[in-house]
Amino acid sequence: MPSADLLGEQIHAILADSATTHGLARTLRAAAKEIELHRYHYASRRAWPNGWINDKPAKVQIGGGAHRIDGFFNIDLVPPADLLWDIREGIPLQDGSTAEIFSEHFLEHIDYPRSAKHYVREARRVLVPGGRIITGVPDAAFALNQYPGPLDATDETIDRWYSKRDCLRDVNTRLDLVNLVFRDQDDDPTYTPHLWAYDHEKLVQLFTEAGFTTVEPWTFDSTMANPKRRWGSVYVVATR
Numbered sequence: 001m002p003s004a005d006l007l008g009e010q011i012h013a014i015l016a017d018s019a020t021t022h023g024l025a026r027t028l029r030a031a032a033k034e035i036e037l038h039r040y041h042y043a044s045r046r047a048w049p050n051g052w053i054n055d056k057p058a059k060v061q062i063g064g065g066a067h068r069i070d071g072f073f074n075i076d077l078v079p080p081a082d083l084l085w086d087i088r089e090g091i092p093l094q095d096g097s098t099a100e101i102f103s104e105h106f107l108e109h110i111d112y113p114r115s116a117k118h119y120v121r122e123a124r125r126v127l128v129p130g131g132r133i134i135t136g137v138p139d140a141a142f143a144l145n146q147y148p149g150p151l152d153a154t155d156e157t158i159d160r161w162y163s164k165r166d167c168l169r170d171v172n173t174r175l176d177l178v179n180l181v182f183r184d185q186d187d188d189p190t191y192t193p194h195l196w197a198y199d200h201e202k203l204v205q206l207f208t209e210a211g212f213t214t215v216e217p218w219t220f221d222s223t224m225a226n227p228k229r230r231w232g233s234v235y236v237v238a239t240r
């Protein structure tokens, strides 16, 4: 099988060449990132060749990044999670082995429909009967509702969501905010793009289609959720 590591080295050499065009560099940076994630994923996969861990953690957070939650087993693509795993490959837990899954500002980063629907089906598989999954995403309806104005509220959203980002100087109109919720493109490789946008209706449809019995709005709880996500997000809790 061709080596992903070798391909990674070749990509880095092309990226270091000042003659590489901007378009090719963008695509290769994305590929280089996927190669790094592939390496992390397969390092864990070697430890858990069946595709699931032995433990049965009662509560699991997916895609928490640096926002770890006490009492939760944290799974993410990159450190500092408890387990590095690419969720597009499935949830590394046994059938009916956890009571609660929490994720926020994660779902919009995986491709729809293939990975998003696979993730929701996997969540149902690993939850115990009556178990629940809480999901928060940027609320596309919130961004679209702000589009007609006034600009002040949009300014506040941009400030709250993007004030620490280099791209802030380029995101200053109401349509820029809509674009960001739908795409979130940034040449800084720290940030991954948004691949699909969600609102309450779409979340309900997604979990209902996968066989969850109820899907309700979730009341924001800052002892679990990242406080900076309160503004402009939509959360639901789906029960198996």
Ligand SMILES: C[S@@+](CC[C@H](N)C(=O)[O-])C[C@H]1O[C@@H](n2cnc3c(N)ncnc32)[C@H](O)[C@@H]1O
Pocket (backbone or CB within 6 Å): 062, 063, 064, 065, 066, 067, 075, 076, 077, 078, 085, 086, 087, 088, 103, 104, 105, 106, 109, 110, 226, 229
């Ligand atoms: C925008 S961050 C949100 C972090 C945190 N939930 C918060 O609200 O501050 C998205 C997180 O999802 C993780 N992520 C994206 N795609 C993933 C995948 N395929 N498998 C596991 N984690 C993923 C990223 O590594 C990142 O930590």
